Each structure stands twice: as structure tokens, then as C-alpha cells.
Amino acid sequence: MKSIGFCKVVALIASTAIVSSASMASAREIAVIVKTVNSTYWQNVQKGAQSALKDAPGDQLTFQGPASESAIADQVNMVENAVNRHVAGIVLAPSDPDALVPVVKKAWEAHIPVVVIDSPLADSGKGFYQALLSTDNVKAGQLCAKALIDRIGSTGSIAVMSYIAGAGSEIGRVGGFTDYIKAHSSLSIVGPFYSQSQMATALNQTTDVLTSHPDLKGIFGANEPTAIGMGRALEQSGRAGKVVAVGFDGNEDLQNFVKNGTLAAIAVQGSFQMGKLGLETVVKLIDHQKVAKQIDTGVVLVTKKNIDSVDAKNVLY
The missing domain is CATH 3.40.50.2300 (Response regulator)
Structure with a gap:
């Protein structure tokens, strides 16, 4: 009987160890x-x-x-x-x-x-x-550049509103955009300007660019907060729909900009x-x-x- 009891205790301990191990795992x-x-x-x-x-x-x-x-x-x-x-x-x-x-x-x-x-x-x-x-940020940047060229043609000037210099996505996205513009058009590029992914900074930078470049034909906002700031600057300056704008990412603010014509297009990641x-x-x-x-x-x-x-x-x- 003692032997059977001992075996039961051992079995119970082993069972408890297995359950604990499974829980931990x-x-x-x-x-x-x-x-x-x-x-x-x-x-x-x-x-x-x-x-x-x-x-x-x-x-x-x-x-x-x-x-x-x-x-x-x-x-x-x-x-x-x-x-x-x-x-x-x-x-x-x-x-x-x-x-x-x-x-x-x-x-x-x-x-x-x-x-x-x-x-x-x-x-x-x-x-x-x-x-x-x-x-594929290079391809995404190229897609945005093509969208801009399709809408404004291949001459004039455009601005690039970027975010964090040296970030991996920024290098591919803005690099793909600018390389495509240079290869497929005679558009001159103003910038890039770096917002540090701060919407307010992008708004102020875009306002300055719109003021200093009254003949600007197009503008690209390379990530969500930058594109939102860009869109707000376009609206506040009265240039929405007059300067063709392409943004990146797809939150509710950017969707509304597309619906009301402030942005011609947004490239949206999954x-x-x-x-x-x-x-x-x-x-x-x-x-x-x-x-x-x-x-x-x-x-x-x-x-x-x-x-x-x-x-x-x-x-x-």
C-alpha cells in the first residue's frame, strides 16, 4: 500500500510538472x-x-x-x-x-x-x-512619381516633403520617387524637406515651400504625418486642387483629402x-x-x- 501511495505521489508530481511546463511554454x-x-x-x-x-x-x-x-x-x-x-x-x-x-x-x-x-x-x-x-518602397516611390507625372506632365517644378533622413523606408521610397522623376521627366525637384514625422512640422514646411515657390505644380508627402501636414497646408493656403499632391499611407484624414480633391492620390501600404x-x-x-x-x-x-x-x-x- 505504501508503495502504491508513493507511486501515486510520484505520478502526481510528474503530472504537475508537465502541466506547469506546458503552461510556461x-x-x-x-x-x-x-x-x-x-x-x-x-x-x-x-x-x-x-x-x-x-x-x-x-x-x-x-x-x-x-x-x-x-x-x-x-x-x-x-x-x-x-x-x-x-x-x-x-x-x-x-x-x-x-x-x-x-x-x-x-x-x-x-x-x-x-x-x-x-x-x-x-x-x-x-x-x-x-x-x-x-x-517594396522603391516601387512604391516610383508609383507615386508616375501618378504625379501622369497628372502634371513632365515639365515644371515639384516639391518632396519627406520624414526621417536615413530611415530605411525613406531611403527606398524617396529614392525611388526622385530617380523615377529624373528618368522620366524634366521636372525640377525642390527639397527634400524632413518633417521628423511631425505633422505640425510638415505643415509649416509645406506652407513655406508653397510661399517661396508660387509656380509649384506638384508635391509629394512621403509618409502619414508628413502627408497630413502637407494636405492641411494646401487647404490653408488656398492651393488645394491647384497644386497636384500625392501622399503616402491611408488613415481617415488622408482618405478625406482624397475625397475632397486636396490629394490626387495616396499610396497605401498593407x-x-x-x-x-x-x-x-x-x-x-x-x-x-x-x-x-x-x-x-x-x-x-x-x-x-x-x-x-x-x-x-x-x-x-
């Missing part, structure tokens, strides 16, 4: 760290990531980002803290291609899988993350999809499944004509 933290929490674009990425949790029961998501995209040191600290608390995986939208490399290397050394979204790391960091999910696929990809990596190294999450050019289409509604937020 299922309570995996996945850190989603974006460029800033103060943007509907990144909030839509968060919604996408949260939606993917339905297929990852037990996993926990933490969502962080600095107060602004230019607070690069704050983002580095967030990634470092995630590594130090031994999260199961990281989904990262790096604000700077170089500054984030050392801390992503720390994650790699700690065997924590990293999925990079939106903007690439520098080439020196390519070996330290397992997947990149992003818009931000929800980026968050959803980012989380799904890191879960696969945690579970030791193979994933593609690079995934293009696409872009849709939205105009007044197609804003109510299925394709547009799938990306607008």
Missing part, C-alpha cells in the same frame, strides 16, 4: 516594437498583430514604440529590454537601419527570432534577423497585413518552422475613383 511573450505609438498607421499594425493571436492561443503580445519616430535611442532600449527579459520572439519596425543592428545582434545571440517589418536593417544586420516583411503576417511569421520561427526571408506586403494607389473598391478598403484604416 504556452505563455510566450512576443514583443512588437514599432517606430512610434502616436500614429494610426502603427496602431493598425498593432490591430493586425492582435488579430493573429487568435491562431496562437496562450501567446501574449506586448506592443511598444517611442513617442516619435526620431526617438531612435528609446527604440533601441525597448529592444534591449525585450532581449533582457527573454521574450520568445520580436517583431521590429526599425527607425534607423544602422542603430538597431547591435541590439538585433544581441537578440540573435540570445536565440530570440526577430522579424523585421516596414523598413530593412543595414546590410550588416541581415544575418541577425530571420525575415523581412515590407512594402499595415494591418504587415502586423498580422509579422506575428504569424515570428510564431512559426518560435515553433522552428521555415519561413521566407523576404515577403512583399504590397501597396495600392488610392484615388477618388477607386476609394470605395474592395482593394482600397482592404488597406485603408
Whole structure:
């Protein structure tokens, strides 16, 4: 009887250990760290990531980002803290291609899988993350340039309102735009001007550009807060609809600018999809499944004509 009782105790202890182990294994933290929490674009990425949790029961998501995209040191600290608390995986939208490399290397050394979204790391960091999910920003920039040329022709001057100099997405997006303009037109380019992803800064910069360049034919706003500031400056100056404007991203403000003709078009990334696929990809990596190294999450050019289409509604937020 004592022997049977002892066996029962051992079995109970073993059973408890298995349950505890399973509970611990299922309570995996996945850190989603974006460029800033103060943007509907990144909030839509968060919604996408949260939606993917339905297929990852037990996993926990933490969502962080600095107060602004230019607070690069704050983002580095967030990634470092995630590594130090031994999260199961990281989904990262790096604000700077170089500054984030050392801390992503720390994650790699700690065997924590990293999925990079939106903007690439520098080439020196390519070996330290397992997947990149992003818009092909060069192609997206080219799409915006073509949209502008189609509407204003190939002569005159245009302005480029950009955001963070040196950010991976900015390099591809604005580079693709300006290269296409130079290759396919005789348009002269004013700028780029860098708003630091601050709407108020973009508004003031655009107002100054419109004042100093009264013959400006077109203007490009390269991300959400910059394009919003640009649109407001056009409206306040009475130049809305007179200067052909193309923006980037697709929140409610930008949709309204398209509907009322302030913006001729907006290039909209699949931000929800980026968050959803980012989380799904890191879960696969945690579970030791193979994933593609690079995934293009696409872009849709939205105009007044197609804003109510299925394709547009799938990306607008």
C-alpha cells in the first residue's frame, strides 16, 4: 500500500510538472516594437498583430514604440529590454537601419527570432534577423512619381516633403520617387524637406515651400504625418486642387483629402497585413518552422475613383 501511495505521489508530481511546463511554454511573450505609438498607421499594425493571436492561443503580445519616430535611442532600449527579459520572439519596425543592428545582434545571440517589418536593417544586420516583411518602397516611390507625372506632365517644378533622413523606408521610397522623376521627366525637384514625422512640422514646411515657390505644380508627402501636414497646408493656403499632391499611407484624414480633391492620390501600404503576417511569421520561427526571408506586403494607389473598391478598403484604416 505504501508503495502504491508513493507511486501515486510520484505520478502526481510528474503530472504537475508537465502541466506547469506546458503552461510556461504556452505563455510566450512576443514583443512588437514599432517606430512610434502616436500614429494610426502603427496602431493598425498593432490591430493586425492582435488579430493573429487568435491562431496562437496562450501567446501574449506586448506592443511598444517611442513617442516619435526620431526617438531612435528609446527604440533601441525597448529592444534591449525585450532581449533582457527573454521574450520568445520580436517583431521590429526599425527607425534607423544602422542603430538597431547591435541590439538585433544581441537578440540573435540570445536565440530570440526577430522579424523585421516596414523598413530593412543595414546590410550588416541581415544575418541577425530571420525575415523581412515590407512594402517594396522603391516601387512604391516610383508609383507615386508616375501618378504625379501622369497628372502634371513632365515639365515644371515639384516639391518632396519627406520624414526621417536615413530611415530605411525613406531611403527606398524617396529614392525611388526622385530617380523615377529624373528618368522620366524634366521636372525640377525642390527639397527634400524632413518633417521628423511631425505633422505640425510638415505643415509649416509645406506652407513655406508653397510661399517661396508660387509656380509649384506638384508635391509629394512621403509618409502619414508628413502627408497630413502637407494636405492641411494646401487647404490653408488656398492651393488645394491647384497644386497636384500625392501622399503616402491611408488613415481617415488622408482618405478625406482624397475625397475632397486636396490629394490626387495616396499610396497605401498593407499595415494591418504587415502586423498580422509579422506575428504569424515570428510564431512559426518560435515553433522552428521555415519561413521566407523576404515577403512583399504590397501597396495600392488610392484615388477618388477607386476609394470605395474592395482593394482600397482592404488597406485603408
